[in-house]
Amino acid sequence: MKKKGKSKVRPRTPMSMLDPKERAKMFSEVALGYNLKEAIAEARRCLQCKKPSCIKGCPVDVDCKSFIRMVAENDLHGAFTKIKETNSLPAICGRVCPQENQCEMVCKLCPTGHPIAIGRLERFVADNYYASTSCEEETGSGVCIPIDENLKVAAIGSGPSSLTLAGFLAARGVKVSVFEALHAPGGVLVYGIPEFRLPKSVVQREIESLKNLQVDFLCNYVGGMTVSIDDLFHQGYKAVFIGVGAGLPKFMNLPGENLIGIYSANEYLTRVNLMHGYRFPEYDTPVPPGKNVVVIGGGNVAMDAARTALRLGAGNVKVVYRRTKGEMPARLEELEHALEEGVELEILCTPVSFHGDEQGVLQKVVMQRMELLEADESGRKKPVPLEGDFFELEADLVIMAVGTGSNMVLTQTTPELKLNKRGYILADAQSGETSMDMVFAGGDIVTGAATVVEAMGAGRRAAKEILRRLKA
Amino acid sequence: MLPAGDKSGAGGMNKIVKKRVLIPDRVSEMTIEAPLIASKAKPGNFAVLRLTEKGERIPLTIADADPELGHILIVYLVMGKTTAFLDTLGEGDSILDLCGPLGRPTRIKKQGTVVCVGGGTGIAAMHHIAKGNFKAGNKVVSVIGARSKDLLLFKPELEKISHSVLVSTDDGSLGHKGMVTEVLEKYLQNDPEVREVIGVGPVPMMRAVARVTEPFGVRTLVSLNSIMVDGMGMCGSCRVTVDGKNLFACVEGPEFEASKVDFDELMMRLNAFKAQEQISMELFKQRKQS
Numbered sequence: 001m002k003k004k005g006k007s008k009v010r011p012r013t014p015m016s017m018l019d020p021k022e023r024a025k026m027f028s029e030v031a032l033g034y035n036l037k038e039a040i041a042e043a044r045r046c047l048q049c050k051k052p053s054c055i056k057g058c059p060v061d062v063d064c065k066s067f068i069r070m071v072a073e074n075d076l077h078g079a080f081t082k083i084k085e086t087n088s089l090p091a092i093c094g095r096v097c098p099q100e101n102q103c104e105m106v107c108k109l110c111p112t113g114h115p116i117a118i119g120r121l122e123r124f125v126a127d128n129y130y131a132s133t134s135c136e137e138e139t140g141s142g143v144c145i146p147i148d149e150n151l152k153v154a155a156i157g158s159g160p161s162s163l164t165l166a167g168f169l170a171a172r173g174v175k176v177s178v179f180e181a182l183h184a185p186g187g188v189l190v191y192g193i194p195e196f197r198l199p200k201s202v203v204q205r206e207i208e209s210l211k212n213l214q215v216d217f218l219c220n221y222v223g224g225m226t227v228s229i230d231d232l233f234h235q236g237y238k239a240v241f242i243g244v245g246a247g248l249p250k251f252m253n254l255p256g257e258n259l260i261g262i263y264s265a266n267e268y269l270t271r272v273n274l275m276h277g278y279r280f281p282e283y284d285t286p287v288p289p290g291k292n293v294v295v296i297g298g299g300n301v302a303m304d305a306a307r308t309a310l311r312l313g314a315g316n317v318k319v320v321y322r323r324t325k326g327e328m329p330a331r332l333e334e335l336e337h338a339l340e341e342g343v344e345l346e347i348l349c350t351p352v353s354f355h356g357d358e359q360g361v362l363q364k365v366v367m368q369r370m371e372l373l374e375a376d377e378s379g380r381k382k383p384v385p386l387e388g389d390f391f392e393l394e395a396d397l398v399i400m401a402v403g404t405g406s407n408m409v410l411t412q413t414t415p416e417l418k419l420n421k422r423g424y425i426l427a428d429a430q431s432g433e434t435s436m437d438m439v440f441a442g443g444d445i446v447t448g449a450a451t452v453v454e455a456m457g458a459g460r461r462a463a464k465e466i467l468r469r470l471k472a
Numbered sequence: 473m474l475p476a477g478d479k480s481g482a483g484g485m486n487k488i489v490k491k492r493v494l495i496p497d498r499v500s501e502m503t504i505e506a507p508l509i510a511s512k513a514k515p516g517n518f519a520v521l522r523l524t525e526k527g528e529r530i531p532l533t534i535a536d537a538d539p540e541l542g543h544i545l546i547v548y549l550v551m552g553k554t555t556a557f558l559d560t561l562g563e564g565d566s567i568l569d570l571c572g573p574l575g576r577p578t579r580i581k582k583q584g585t586v587v588c589v590g591g592g593t594g595i596a597a598m599h600h601i602a603k604g605n606f607k608a609g610n611k612v613v614s615v616i617g618a619r620s621k622d623l624l625l626f627k628p629e630l631e632k633i634s635h636s637v638l639v640s641t642d643d644g645s646l647g648h649k650g651m652v653t654e655v656l657e658k659y660l661q662n663d664p665e666v667r668e669v670i671g672v673g674p675v676p677m678m679r680a681v682a683r684v685t686e687p688f689g690v691r692t693l694v695s696l697n698s699i700m701v702d703g704m705g706m707c708g709s710c711r712v713t714v715d716g717k718n719l720f721a722c723v724e725g726p727e728f729e730a731s732k733v734d735f736d737e738l739m740m741r742l743n744a745f746k747a748q749e750q751i752s753m754e755l756f757k758q759r760k761q762s
């Protein structure tokens with residue numbers, strides 16, 4: 001984003017944050033959100049373009065222009081209904097979507113350096129207009145279609161793709177059951193993204209609103225193990241949607257990687273978020289303690305793990321990344337938050353081995369310096385190790401945030417389901433249709449690790465296709 | 473608060489229909505109503521349990537399953553907080569969360585003689601595997617060991633399905649005085665027809681099984697008990713080194729070829745949370761007393 005300070009455009013309305021020193025010790029939400037005055041001021045900056053580009057930037061087609069106008073007019077009910085027409089999880093999207101790469105990036109005001117803060121406005125509307133949920137808000141039509149108990153659709157997995165599908169179909173009279181393998185629904189929103197970025201009460205609210213639409217959530221059901229896709233069809237489900245995510249954490253296969261003190265980000269975050277380990281011993285699940293913490297990776301997951309470690313009392317937390325700051329996949333905002341809170345960044349280096357004491361407890365990481373070669377055809381600069389250039393980092397906790405792969409539990413027990421070379425489900429990009437009749441898939445299990453709103457987009461497209469088939 | 477699912481559990485209320493104390497204050501078995509799991513569970517599968525909203529998820533082997541009655545059987549050794557709390561539950565109580573079946577089932581085929589070795593609480597888990605082999609038409613030889621006669625589990629059950637049940641005790645109160653692997657070794661020396669050995673028990677026992685069978689060149693499997701969180705491939709807590717590869721025991725196991733397993737690493741990793749486990753157990757005891 002280029003900044004042309006000389007333009008006359010009024011700058012973005014800032015959002016209040018907790019003080020970095022204070023917040024680095026607690027799990028309360030960092031970004032506090034707009035109040036009414038701030039929201040209206042921000043909405044009034046909108047140009048109400050004749051040909052708005054913001055809408056095209058949104059994977060679920062939120063009519064940004066219209067809802068922003070309604071906020072400017074203090075019509076929060078209208079704004080909420082407008083957003084809900086296409087986005088069933090606005091309070092979540094307003095918090096975790098990378099708007100800077102989506103609606104805000106294509107906003108006509110973006111070249112001035114001050115695009116409309118669409119994400120913050122979306123969050124404001126959702127947080128402030130949540131009195132009750134009804135079909136009206138889900139559909140925007142004001143008509144409540146009764147649920148047809150015979151028109152049953154099953155969703156496997158309860159991440160954002162399935163939640164979106166469930167909301168869309170339930171609002172149109174379809175009976176949806178969501179089968180989740182863990183003991184709580186929400187997918188990454190619950191077990192991965194930390195409380196200080198996405199309070200669990202926000203997710204809870206979205207799930208409650210789906211329950212009001214008679215969506216059933218069945219936990220402790222492992223698709224492929226407790227219940228197979230065939231079983232679901234035998235039980236009368238007319239269509240099955242698979243949204244099981246890409247939850248299998250990757251490791252680097254380095255010497256010493258299984259020492260005590262080395263965890264995947266998934267394990268670390270699951271212990272803290274899903275299992276509430278940050279409140280041990282009130283809650284039973286322990287979280288590995290760490291004074292000197294090294295987080296390996298440069299994405300949002302690495303930032304979440306690093307900021308969590310700080311809050312759990314780490315003396316120093318280093319994020320190590322093999323490329324440079326500019327190439328980091330993490331959202332700029334998340335990186336900045338992490339740095340403000342005291343996370344340190346070590347770029348152009350990669351771990352080569354881990355070393356522990358006689359009990360197998362991690363003591364240090366041996367790192368190697370890297371340099372970046374010029375961009376190849378793929379457009380990304382390639383990191384290569386510098387021969388002989390090693391250094392050591394003292395560490396008692398290492399968190400591996402180097403990506404995830406496809407989880408095999410469902411796919412290996414469902415051989416009819418065609419996969420691509422990387423083990424993800426082959427599904428039509430538009431309809432979500434898989435190699436099995438009336439079985440659809442979407443979200444990370446199709447694309448590989450991506451974003452919340454892209455998973456939602458896939459859920460929405462599959463829902464439309466399922467509805468079309470059911471009504472045909 | 474976490475978003476709550478509908479706690480209808482996997483197909484029922486997970487009610488404990490029967491509890492039988494096998495070794496007072498140490499080992500008990502529970503029959504749990506879980507029709508869906510019972511209809512799917514195969515030998516070698518396990519389940520993950522969570523007992524309270526603040527509780528930990530722990531894996532326990534499905535020691536038997538009755539699809540008709542919709543029951544599964546678990547057998548647990550009281551080790552720490554979660555199993556101690558489980559032991560306070562009785563008939564009529566329910567398990568809050570019960571998830572399964574998980575893990576790859578034992579690959580059972582008709583092949584001749586199969587020796588099933590069980591140590592301590594592992595005998596219970598081994599029982600389901602032995603039963604599967606019996607049903608498949610194999611000749612099952614069960615070799616079981618414990619510290620003393622009173623601690624030998626499942627002997628009558630195994631007698632029903634085994635060609636023979638060989639016993640060892642540390643104190644010599646029944647059978648061979650010494651280790652279960654000594655009995656195994658002697659058996660292998662006398663019976664060249666053994667097609668497969670399966671060992672379930674404490675890590676040192678499984679390591680010894682691997683050592684004993686190696687010279688005989690007989691296919692040997694062990695069931696690994698690494699620390700698990702989700703039990704379905706999402707965390708990597710359960711990773712073990714097998715044949716130099718990093719594998720997740722919950723989805724690629726829990727059974728692996730014994731000679732390839734890095735047992736030292738497994739032993740080491742089982743100690744990862746010792747300090748916190750002690751804190752939990754102390755608090756639990758204090759609360760139980762007051």
Ligand SMILES: Cc1cc2nc3c(=O)[nH]c(=O)nc-3n(C[C@H](O)[C@H](O)[C@H](O)COP(=O)(O)OP(=O)(O)OC[C@H]3O[C@@H](n4cnc5c(N)ncnc54)[C@H](O)[C@@H]3O)c2cc1C
Nearest residue numbers: 157159160161181187188192223245443444450451452455
């Ligand atoms: C730490 C972290 C931070 C992130 N931060 C952001 C962010 O700021 N912004 C953003 O846009 N994206 C972020 N992402 C990515 C985003 O969360 C995912 O892309 C998105 O959640 C994918 O949604 P999904 O519907 O595919 O499934 P998931 O959210 O992955 O959920 C899948 C669900 O399916 C369940 N499941 C798996 N197997 C089975 C089975 N066999 N049977 C039944 N259930 C099963 C799982 O338990 C899980 O609950 C982050 C991811 C992580 C891990």
Ligand SMILES: Cc1cc2nc3c(=O)[nH]c(=O)nc-3n(C[C@H](O)[C@H](O)[C@H](O)COP(=O)(O)OP(=O)(O)OC[C@H]3O[C@@H](n4cnc5c(N)ncnc54)[C@H](O)[C@@H]3O)c2cc1C
Nearest residue numbers: 530531532533548549552553554555697698699700742749
């Ligand atoms: C696939 C599998 C099947 C198992 N089957 C049985 C069984 O049939 N009967 C039985 O008695 N035990 C079984 N176990 C072991 C059982 O899970 C542990 O004894 C139990 O988790 C201990 O919990 P705790 O809170 O009582 O004790 P803690 O004090 O928490 O732990 C005691 C010891 O148990 C191990 N342990 C702790 N937490 C876990 C965990 N989440 N997962 C695995 N191990 C852990 C550690 O080595 C620890 O030192 C099995 C383990 C696995 C992996």
Ligand code: SF4
Nearest residue numbers: 046047049054107108
């Ligand atoms: S592109 Fe930007 S300025 Fe134009 S309507 Fe959309 S939000 Fe408003």
Ligand code: FES
Nearest residue numbers: 703705707708722
């Ligand atoms: S227990 Fe989490 S991956 Fe195996």
